[in-house]
Amino acid sequence: MAATETQLMSSVGLIEKDVNGDTLWVWCYPSVSTEVRGVLLSKCCLTQDGRDIHTFVFGQFCGAWYYITTVEVQEPTILKKVTHFAIVVTAKDFNPEKYAAFSRVLCRMYIKHGSPVRMMESYIAVLTKGLCQSDENGSFLIKDYDIRKAYLAGSVKDLVAQFGMETVILYTALMLKKRIMVHHPRIEALLEFTRVLPALAWHRKDWSILHPYVHLTDVELEDLKKCPGYVAGFVDPDASNRSDLFDVFVNLPDSTITVSQAAKEAMAMGKLHKDIGHLIVQSAEDADRTDAQVIKDISVKTKEVVANLMAIADECENSKITLEALKQHHFPTATENFLFHLAAAEQLLRI
Numbered sequence: 288m289a290a291t292e293t294q295l296m297s298s299v300g301l302i303e304k305d306v307n308g309d310t311l312w313v314w315c316y317p318s319v320s321t322e323v324r325g326v327l328l329s330k331c332c333l334t335q336d337g338r339d340i341h342t343f344v345f346g347q348f349c350g351a352w353y354y355i356t357t358v359e360v361q362e363p364t365i366l367k368k369v370t371h372f373a374i375v376v377t378a379k380d381f382n383p384e385k386y387a388a389f390s391r392v393l394c395r396m397y398i399k400h401g402s403p404v405r406m407m408e409s410y411i412a413v414l415t416k417g418l419c420q421s422d423e424n425g426s427f428l429i430k431d432y433d434i435r436k437a438y439l440a441g442s443v444k445d446l447v448a449q450f451g452m453e454t455v456i457l458y459t460a461l462m463l464k465k466r467i468m469v470h471h472p473r474i475e476a477l478l479e480f481t482r483v484l485p486a487l488a489w490h491r492k493d494w495s496i497l498h499p500y501v502h503l504t505d506v507e508l509e510d511l512k513k514c515p516g517y518v519a520g521f522v523d524p525d526a527s528n529r530s531d532l533f534d535v536f537v538n539l540p541d542s543t544i545t546v547s548q549a550a551k552e553a554m555a556m557g558k559l560h561k562d563i564g565h566l567i568v569q570s571a572e573d574a575d576r577t578d579a580q581v582i583k584d585i586s587v588k589t590k591e592v593v594a595n596l597m598a599i600a601d602e603c604e605n606s607k608i609t610l611e612a613l614k615q616h617h618f619p620t621a622t623e624n625f626l627f628h629l630a631a632a633e634q635l636l637r638i
Contacts, residue, residue: 297351299393299410300324300375301403304333305368314403316410319377322506323349329502331355331373340371341474343390345383346500349510352378356390358398365401372397374406381494383482384440385432389413395424438492441483443581447571449542454487454571455564456544459554459625460535461488462589464496464516464632468533470526471540474500477520480539484518489586490593508532516632553628557621563588593633596626600635607637 300315310333312324319327326348328334332341345354357373360366374390374397396405409419409427417429447454460467461484469484471477481499485491499520501507511519511532519532527536534550537543546554563585570576570584599616600606608630613623630636 294414295378295380296410296414297377297379298375299406300327300377301397301406302328302331302333302373302375303369304371306370310334316403316407323351323377326507327353327355327375327377329504330500331375332357333371333373343383343387344474344500345386345478347381347495347498348507350495352381352386354378354383354386354390356387356394358394360398364398366398380434381497382432382434382437383478384437385429388432389419389427392419392421392425392427396421399424438486438494439579439582441479441486441578443483443486443578443585444571446480446483447568447581450544452564452568453544454567455556455560456535456546456554457484457537458487458563458567458585459556459560460550461485461496461516461518462632463553463625463628465534465550465554466514466516466532467518467535467537468526468529469518469520469537469539470522470524471520472522472524474522476539477522480537481518481520486582487585488589489582490589503529553624555621555624557619557625559592559619559622559625563592592629596630596633596635599626600630603637605637606635608635609637 298315298317298319300319301313302310303313304310312328330344330346330353332339340357340359343356345352354376355373357371359371360369374393376386376390378386393406393409396409397403412419413427413429418427420426457467467484469477469481471480478499481497485494485497496514496517498511498517501511501519501521503521503523503525511517527538530547534547536545566588567585570581599612600608603609603612610627613627618626
């Protein structure tokens with residue numbers, strides 16, 4: 288096993304809620320900064336006023352992924368004064384299913400032994416050997432969790448079923464590296480929807496643009512603003528008022544997509560968009576095609592568009608496109624506009 292594959296985890300932490308209703312960060316190995324700890328505590332449902340227990344949430348902050356698994360303690364147990372606890376794993380890679388599985392093993396260990404020592408031993412075993420095994424708590428093997436499966440876990444077909452031809456707006460925004468904001472009051476719905484979006488620009492295989500669970504706090508918004516383009520999820524309805532943070536706003540409960548005034552020119556739709564939109568809808572509505580096949584269909588079309596753009600670039604000085612070079616091809620206005628902005632996103636534009 289490649290050493291890098293096992294060494295993607297950065298830390299494991301433990302948050303507890305006691306019989307008095309107090310929630311505390313009680314243990315961490317090796318460590319996280321005070322700022323990161325504050326954000327992770329805010330993500331843990333045990334620190335929130337609502338009574339809903341979110342068994343598993345994930346997100347990104349300061350270039351690191353976090354995965355939080357929360358458990359209600361059932362009697363009989365060694366944890367006498369604890370009503371709930373959460374295991375927090377931070378890592379360098381996007382792979383929710385992998386870290387959910389590992390966290391479940393750690394949760395069972397903590398319920399059984401009531402001490403973080405066994406969790407630390409398992410964490411180190413996974414870090415060094417890529418697996419941890421125990422008869423009573425289950426086993427975990429890193430090699431069971433391929434990164435491609437994580438990328439393909441969401442359903443593009445569900446996305447298209449909800450938005451139809453408007454899916455091409457999301458496709459365009461992703462291709463142009465625009466800022467997409469998504470709102471839904473239920474965190475589970477938000478996580479499920481947002482993780483699919485980067486797959487629409489499969490040629491990049493870039494899930495670092497995904498920030499599926501963001502709060503409207505200064506520290507998180509400052510972190511988000513460092514990204515030139517992103518997919519950001521918010522449960523707070525006030526997110527819709529933050530037009531400074533988005534080019535495209537998706538209201539999931541209402542199934543509406545809004546393009547901001549500032550992004551309208553770059554996002555103007557034409558025949559090319561219509562053709563791509565039809566291709567996406569046709570592929571997604573084909574009952575015989577899987578989500579992976581739909582993504583491949585979109586990707587093939589994308590590669591064709593990018594290849595045409597690169598062919599134009601090859602004709603230009605230093606292989607960098609200018610608006611004048613695009614105009615020589617007499618594309619329809621909307622197509623020319625899209626290709627110009629796409630050239631900028633693909634770093635093919637002469638500045």
